[in-house]
Amino acid sequence: MHGSSSTKTPIIKNVPKLYYLKFLLLALGYGFNGTTFTGIPFLFYRGKMNCIDANNNLYSCSTEQACANPYGFVEQTEYPQIGSIVSLLDLYCERRVLEAWIQTLGQFGKLIAYVILIFFPVKKQIKEYVIFGSFIIVGLVLMSLEYLQEIEMFFIAFFTWYLLFSVFYGLIYTHITDVYPYIISENGSAYINTSWPGIMIVFIAYSYFFGTWENILIQFTGIPLFLIGVSSFALKFYMERNSEYINFAEQVQEEQKQLQSQQEIPVEINQSTMEKLKENYQDVKNNKQLRDNLMIWSLGWTCNGLCYFGCYFQLNTLQGNLYLNNLMSTLFEVLASVMAVIIVMRMNLKNVIVTTYFIIGFSFTSCIFVSNDFSQNPSFSSLIINLSPVVIAKVSYEIMWTVLIKYQNTVFATKYHQIQFSFSNMVAMIACNAIPFYKYFMEQLNLSPFIGYGLFCLAASYFSTQFIEIQSGSQQEPLKEPLKKEEFQNIELDEIYEMDQKLSKIQI
Structure with a gap:
């Protein structure tokens, strides 16, 4: 046989x-x-602003200066083939x-x-x-x-x-x-x-x-x-x-x-029913290890979303050629997909998670030293500096998406994958919903939106060190927390007697 x-x-x-x-x-x-993502830099493209002076001459200025200029402004585009929604609907100044x-x-x-x-x-x-x-x-x-x-x-x-x-x-x-x-x-x-x-x-x-x-x-x-x-x-x-x-x-x-x-x-197995969600919710509520892993994993998953979606919202404001930026961004997605396969096969995933989020966070927060004024013609070095956050975001997203999906088997029993993945996606989507207004707010302060993403990823790196791994392949529920003192005091005498009888039978 x-x-x-x-x-x-x-x-x-x-x-x-x-x-x-x-x-x-x-x-x-x-x-x-x-095009829900890749089309954003083209659909909402904004050219450089030229202000008009009292003599009807043009000079380069920022968006804020253009809106405050009493003589008006003219948008200068480097790409005449682009006709954006911004131009169509006049989404400038207070309409932005x-x-x-x-x-x-x-x-x-x-x-x-x-x-x-x-x-x-x-x-x-x-x-x-x-x-x-x-x-x-x-x-x-x-x-x-x-x-x-x-x-x-x-x-x-x-x-x-x-x-x-x-x-x-x-x-x-x-x-x-x-x-x-x-x-x-x-x-x-x-x-x-x-x-x-x-x-x-x-x-x-x-x-x-x-x-x-x-x-x-x-x-x-x-x-x-x-x-x-x-x-x-x-x-x-x-x-x-x-x-x-x-x-x-x-x-x-x-x-x-x-x-x-x-x-x-x-x-x-259909785990989408309300009964299953309620059952798993009680387990999460009563189990500190499970609860902590859920929060940390959700933090990392949200960091991925902010990196990926945030860079697409930012591509049309970065220095350099818009088309080259997008092409390089897409090609790096392909490269990162190959790297992710190698990583999950050969490296310690927890170390990868902690290190990668730290690199992302450090790189993004470094943007605080980079000017957010894109009115001047960029040099090659400034092009590299401004494009690097996008490259890091795209590569890290593709890698970390695969790594986190693989790592969930190490920190969650299989029965909790449904509630863990559902909760994490919900948190990530809520955070990503705030990106357009967050970007708008940071631009008003003349700061790079990547700074906030970086702080978020640094937090993800720190808390990822506190992941508690379960035994490989275990499908058992982690042990629940012991009763707190006040909870123990609320147990009735009849319940204590019943527990004592059960323990006696076990000893016999």
Whole structure:
């Protein structure tokens, strides 16, 4: 009798071509949504300010000086191909706060999406309808901006776009496991993730020639997403009415059952119910070790979010070439993904976490010595100094995302992963919602927003030294804290008698 192989061998080896096409459409939908982040520096681009003097001459000035100048100002752009939302809606001076509102409503949409997914899990049978429907709705909303260009419509568009993308993002990985054969789903997440930087590199090249907000939101994002959604639905309906694909879908379900029975793929357990959340909440409340690890892990996860989202909000104000900055930023994401794999395989993760957050924090807080006035032409050295926080943020985010996900198995028993991940994402999203207004506030003080991110990461580095690791592979609950004196005094005599009887039986 042969022993069971440790290698996961797919039962289905021949996959119909339309399944690959369907998966490709899913990856493209994910990639084209990348403009939710990469498009920000172009959509909200601001040129240099030139003030007008009494003789109608122009001179370079800061944003604050331009707004206070009684003779007015003129915006000088280095990139005439860019037509930003800032210019369209005149988001200067006292109206600049509206830019923060647009971005904040987008982030708030993400928060709402996450709350929905926690408390109202999407059933397996309708996931495809939700995913493909999100493509179509986002496409229609963004395309409507061609005709409805009021500030209120941009509020609605960004809120809807970010909300539906976050719903899609929350469903895509489980959807791949639900629908696709193991030969695809085994590395499905890796294939999906590569579509993001790949399409964003194409986007940066595209925006170099077609950089207006209409080109970005409508032509590059809205229309493709709408077509992807319609094509996905058409493909879905065709496959559901074709006997070949009906039979193959049944084979996929049978394959999943066999792999699960062999423990090749863990059986999915629904931990999204309110009862499970309440039970785990009580454990967190009564267990100091678990509670401390949860807070520290959430602090680190939030630091990741601030680094990643914060640098995108800052890219359009950094010195140097806007397109080169974005291209380098995207390429470093790819490099960091490779580095993360090596790190989790070869290094002590706790030391990596502490050291990396310290490096990030030190680098970011050093920005206090760098001028936030970008009105002058930058030298090569100043370009390196100003771009370095973005490079550090992008590399660290990609590395630390993987490291923290891997490290959670060392500091949390498996049963707590749901509440730990849900709580951490909630905290991170709340913090990221504050970035647009925080950036606006720091700019009023003529300070770099990276300073605040740095202080946050230094705190994450310090508290990460206090992680308490559980025994590797243990699924047991950590011991609860002993009763406090006042709690012990509240125990009734009957309860003490009952406890004494139980102890007597154990001794016997």
